[in-house]
Amino acid sequence: MTQTLDSVETLSTAMWVLPTPRGALHAFSSPDPTPMQRAVQAMLRDQAAPGLETWRRNHDQGGRMLEQLRERQWVQLLRREVPAPDVRLGDFAQHVIAPLSGERRAVLASDSGFCLGQSGLAQEQAETLSAAAADYSSFAQRQARRGWDDARRVSFHSDPDMLLPDWSFVPFWVDGTGYWLILAGEPLLNNLAMVELVWSIQLAGARFAAPL
Numbered sequence: 602m603t604q605t606l607d608s609v610e611t612l613s614t615a616m617w618v619l620p621t622p623r624g625a626l627h628a629f630s631s632p633d634p635t636p637m638q639r640a641v642q643a644m645l646r647d648q649a650a651p652g653l654e655t656w657r658r659n660h661d662q663g664g665r666m667l668e669q670l671r672e673r674q675w676v677q678l679l680r681r682e683v684p685a686p687d688v689r690l691g692d693f694a695q696h697v698i699a700p701l702s703g704e705r706r707a708v709l710a711s712d713s714g715f716c717l718g719q720s721g722l723a724q725e726q727a728e729t730l731s732a733a734a735a736d737y738s739s740f741a742q743r744q745a746r747r748g749w750d751d752a753r754r755v756s757f758h759s760d761p762d763m764l765l766p767d768w769s770f771v772p773f774w775v776d777g778t779g780y781w782l783i784l785a786g787e788p789l790l791n792n793l794a795m796v797e798l799v800w801s802i803q804l805a806g807a808r809f810a811a812p813l
Contacts, residue, residue, distance in 0.1 A: 615678035618667075619650040622795040624675030629773040629799050630753075640666055641675055645800040650683040685804055686797040695720060697801065700794040703765075703787030709798075712738045712772065712779030721785070730768070734781035737770055756788075775802045 620628060620641050628634065628641035640660040644651055661667050670676040686697075698707040699720035706721035714735030719727035737755060744752035756766035771782040771790065780802070 614680055615653050617650040617679040617682050618644060618653045618656050619677055619679060619683055620644055620796055621674055621677050622791045622793055624670065624673070624677075625796045625799050626773070626790050627673075627675060629775060632774045632777065632779065634774075637666065637669065641670065642799075642803070644676070645685075645796070645803050648685045648804070650679060653678065686801050697794050697798045698782065700792055701782060701789050701798075702784040703789055704785040706785035708734075708781075708783040710734045710781045710783060712781060717780070730783045731781070734770055734783055738772065738779065738781070741772070773799065775799055776806070 624641050625645070628638045631638060634642060640656075643660060644656065657664075657667060667676070671678075698709050698718060699705045701707055702721070704721065707719065708716060708722070708727045708730050709718040710716055710731035712735060714732045716724075716727045716731040722730075741752045744750075753772050754770065756769040758765075759767050765787055767785065769782075769784045769788045771784065771788065773780055773782070782798075
């Protein structure tokens with residue numbers, strides 16, 4: 602998905618629909634997605650962006666879902682079909698997760714602590730950060746059982762002013778499987794790379810699961 606997407610503001614000229622980076626981030630942000638989140642996830646299940654009318658027929662029969670998603674800026678309407686990213690699983694670090702970090706240093710980890718890919722740092726550090734993500738995943742689950750669902754994301758600062766994080770840990774779930782993005786410096790999540798990431802993982806399916 603290297604080309605720029607042509608968004609439109611009216612339904613009259615739109616033929617395809619795709620999540621925005623914000624929409625992808627929010628749609629995959631829960632292990633138990635809502636109907637609205639599932640409707641956005643469905644836009645990334647095939648080898649190309651779905652046709653607008655096909656998607657509405659399957660997910661928006663009441664006619665309100667698309668309007669609500671546009672109000673939240675979760676979807677973009679397109680004048681042309683957009684293919685799925687042609688990214689091999691082994692190339693994730695170089696082509697997908699690096700642009701999500703202001704320092705281009707990033708790790709993709711499973712929620713069990715397995716390092717699935719990294720960019721800009723040594724393997725040992727990537728594995729240490731992946732293990733930390735697993736620890737934080739357990740912590741977040743304990744807090745959720747206590748009723749505090751807002752403990753899922755965290756940033757760490759060495760600067761007392763806390764202006765920019767050293768590391769941010771961002772969880773997401775694809776088809777019930779948990780992952781962590783671990784990003785150095787400013788997190789650049791409003792980036793098409795976020796769409797590419799979850800789209801590629803959905804298409805890869807079980808082939809991208811962490812080993813048992």
